[in-house]
Amino acid sequence: MANVLANIFGSSPVKPLEKHINIVYRCAKQLHGFFVASIDGDWNKAMTFRDEIARLEHSADDVKKQIRLSLPKSLFMPVPREDLLELLLVQDKIANRTKDVSGLVIGRKLQIPSQIADQFLEFVDRNIDAAKQARKSVRELDELFTAGFRGAEVDLVSGLIEELDQIETDTDDKQAALRGALFEIEKSLNPIDAIFMYQVIELTGEIADMAERVGRRLELLLSH
């Protein structure tokens, strides 16, 4: 009886969404160590990074499921439920891409050619930056909910998303340059490896793409 008041509050999706992006970012961050190890040819070490990535991706999935289960249609929220679920989905894709790319590399023991190794690591780091910026933006969700999605807080988040877009553009440029460099040396590579190398670059670049889409989703929330 006394719990009526307590029960009218549904479980807030805000903190779980922030928790989810934290896990996703930690997952993407492992790619740096993973590629350093694989370039060194230390596949044992690469395997431990790969395991950590798989573990984090899995725990992000668990959080995702929990959030979905705790967001029934009967909830009344300041922003549409669908938009929050979409945000969750693209957040999760950052972790998925991380797992995909690490799986591809480890499965074929694909070694990044030493000529483009430094350039490649720079590209990976920039993608991780994008994921980090996405995390920074999503972490403002609770302040946005408090301020009712208006005012100074909205400007702050818009600024963060703008930065995120710049980082993503930067990864695009780096990706194009990297493909060019790979093209220069592809004749010297095993043809099948070369094909998969392009695919690794493509998949890695999608991490920043997904991070940017996190920004787009947040922007949609701001316009409510």
Add this chain to the structure above:
Amino acid sequence: MEAMYIYIGLAAVFGLFMAWGIGANDVANAMAASVGSKALTIKQAIVVAAIFEFLGAVLAGGEVTSTIRKGIVDSNLMSGEPELLIYGMLAALLAAGTWLLIASKNGWPVSTTHSIVGATVGFAAVGIGIDAVQWNTVGSIVMSWVISPLTAGFIAYFLYQSVQWLILRHEDPVARARRYVPVYIFLAAFTVTLVTILKGLKHVGLDLSIEDSYLLAFVLAIVIAIIGAFFIQRIEPDRNAEKSQHFHTVERIFGVLMIITACAMAFAHGSNDVANAIGPLSAVISVAQTGMVSAKSSVSIWVLVLGGVGIVVGLATYGRHVIATVGTKITQLTPSRGFAAEVAASTTIVIASGTGMPISTTHTLIGAVLGVGLARGIDAIDLRVVSRVLVSWVVTIPAGAVLAILFFFLFRAVLP
């Protein structure tokens, strides 16, 4: 006349049990937000609730008590058989208590007020006759059940909108909170003290003119606001905590306000809900003592004191656990949101108490929370639970009535 002692004894036992139940369960709703936001510790909340529930019951509980005692049943029809009113009121108390027990066993969100009003109407309409019910009063009570959550929701909506416009949406919310929160403290303190002075001081023998009442309330509210402002100035921003939550310090400033609103809520709750327990009791007492049905006498203050004591005992024995449980569940009601809901609810409730309307404090508070939600203030509200509240709202009245009719005929057959 020995039977009269039995009646008074039974009524006192039932009434005290009701008061205990109100203190044990319902007070938590008034205090939980302040405890959940850590503005008050559990111990402090118990002390605040005990003092202000008691003051509310004694100073401002008279009007609602007399509505329950003599506003619903037309006692003129029973002047020949005064014991009918005694059976009826005992039946109403027992019916409401039974229904509340059944409901809490099943987790239904029912209101004490609705149970007791339904039960009183039930025994009068069936046990005595359809004309024995003062349908005009009952009509306005039911209207007030619709109006009170709406009013509270309306006030809460605009209060929280104003918090967003004045404070939360600016670059420097901390500085703005320091400036505006004392104004909110003044508003909260002014409404509650004003209603108390207008309605309550007569009971304790003071009679002020309207102008003096407003002046006194104004001065008291200013004093409370200045004390609040003093504490607000002493709150230092915590830079570390603000990194993860920019509104951390702002919420702490609103925390000072939550102490005031907790007092107001407890006072408002005491002023309205004490009547559910002691309204029927005081009806039994006045009939039993005089041996006749009289609509003249006013509620004696010692009955109000008894009700107040019952609530405080319920709070101390059982209510503290409920406060702790509810407090941890409503963390979404942060101080900036909780104060808006509580000021809106307590204002609505004290006004209802002043006009003698027995309303549901819990439903009024829920209305206020929904108002904050409409102002985009609450992360997630479960509409299924809200609709369950509405259903139990409707079901409680016939359920209370049917039980009261059964008990009424039982008492008439068994009691001397």
